[in-house]
Amino acid sequence: MATISHTLESELQTLQQEAQVAIAAITTLEEVEQLRINYLGKKGQLSRILGAMGKLSPEDRPRIGSLANEVKEALQTHLDQQRETLQKAQLQAQLQAESLDVTMPGVNRPLGRLHPLNSTVDRVLDIFVGLGYTVATGPHVETDYYNFEALNIPTDHPARDMQDTFFLADGRLMRTHTSPVQIRYMENHEPPIRIVAPGRVYRRDTVDATHSAVFHQVEILAVDKGLTFTDLKGTIKEFLRQMFGADLPIKFRASYFPFTEPSAEVDVQWKGKWLEVMGCGMVDPNVLKAVGYDPEIYTGFAAGLGVERFAMVLHQIDDIRRLYNSDLRFLRQF
The missing domain is CATH 3.30.930.10 (Bira Bifunctional Protein; Domain 2)
Structure with missing residues (x-):
């Protein structure tokens, strides 16, 4: 039982480290969603690791479960922060691209009339x-x-x-x-x-x-x-x-x-x-x-x-x- 406990603990820590590196390298909002599904989705890596908790002893389950929640919350926090950063960057780029020079003369188009x-x-x-x-x-x-x-x-x-x-x-x-x-x-x-x-x-x-x-x-x-x-x-x-x-x-x-x-x-x-x-x-x-x-x-x-x-x-x-x-x-x- 101790071996399974240590194995799950090690896998959770490794997962958290790898995920943080991957999240830091994200450059698009689409990648944020892809990583969320990959790590936190129903068939993601975290769910796969937690699937082995049934083999743990009653004494180890609370500790491993608590660790799993910490990892999940940490990954979710990093994903949210990265998403917010990318959204702000996207908005700033859009504002710059669509900015108007209000000092330029307008284009004069004559008004039409009903026939x-x-x-x-x-x-x-x-x-x-x-x-x-x-x-x-x-x-x-x-x-x-x-x-x-x-x-x-x-x-x-x-x-x-x-x-x-x-x-x-x-x-x-x-x-x-x-x-x-x-x-x-x-x-x-x-x-x-x-x-x-x-x-x-x-x-x-x-x-x-x-x-x-x-x-x-x-x-x-x-x-x-x-x-x-x-x-x-x-x-x-x-x-x-x-x-x-x-x-x-x-x-x-x-x-x-x-x-x-x-x-x-x-x-x-x-x-x-x-x-x-x-x-x-x-x-x-x-x-x-x-x-x-x-x-x-x-x-x-x-x-x-x-x-x-x-x-x-x-x-x-x-x-x-x-x-x-x-x-x-x-x-x-x-």
């Missing part, structure tokens, strides 16, 4: 979200069903001539309005719903001072029990009041849209002249049926506007093409 189209869209959305509407979006590449048929525009309907568009090889097309967003939203939601759908649209149009083949729209849709044209008029009047910041004279003119009935154009009196700014109407029952709504229970209204038209009115822009040319002389005005 007038983006700021106009944001302004429109802020108003409708404030009225309780949810923003909804959809794909730019659409199917004939969502872009036309579900909106009560069947094949060969004359209204398709007003929205001639770009077709892809697989039969899909670039959407001509954001109205398909309304169909997709209604297919996945039950009334009541109130959404505002902004986005880019595409039509085969001749580019001039007031037309573009690619432009932007914002449309709204509300569906609930008991909605009437009065609700539509009140919504549009409040929107235009907030948009233009004044109680402008507003006129509703009878018009035609395949997906609304009755339909109307909205004019505002701007600088002494009547200016058409929106189209609107009550959702056609056929559109409600296409998405599985019962038109005997639910009614709805929709309205849409061209963002470019509103931006041109708000900022007194004379040519729509100025909005797309990325001319900094023009954009810096906003």
Whole structure:
């Protein structure tokens, strides 16, 4: 028994000496953890030595156990001290590497500005979200069903001539309005719903001072029990009041849209002249049926506007093409 006791005592002392030398030579935090596992881990050298304590006599166990604890605490202390030393050195090196010379002149980067189209869209959305509407979006590449048929525009309907568009090889097309967003939203939601759908649209149009083949729209849709044209008029009047910041004279003119009935154009009196700014109407029952709504229970209204038209009115822009040319002389005005 005495031989085992002396052997364990010698091994513990040797372990402590070797470990202290190894710890002193550590240069990285990773090595600290590796040595901790090697010496103090569950399968480390200290655990291996202590595994033989079962062979000791009852008189030797307390002494060897006490010595083992002393060795363990000494090694743990050395490891902690070395870890702290390395962390401080690492932090100091990082501070030196990332130090800034506050006396050097800063780099001047000009601040950007919102494009007038983006700021106009944001302004429109802020108003409708404030009225309780949810923003909804959809794909730019659409199917004939969502872009036309579900909106009560069947094949060969004359209204398709007003929205001639770009077709892809697989039969899909670039959407001509954001109205398909309304169909997709209604297919996945039950009334009541109130959404505002902004986005880019595409039509085969001749580019001039007031037309573009690619432009932007914002449309709204509300569906609930008991909605009437009065609700539509009140919504549009409040929107235009907030948009233009004044109680402008507003006129509703009878018009035609395949997906609304009755339909109307909205004019505002701007600088002494009547200016058409929106189209609107009550959702056609056929559109409600296409998405599985019962038109005997639910009614709805929709309205849409061209963002470019509103931006041109708000900022007194004379040519729509100025909005797309990325001319900094023009954009810096906003």
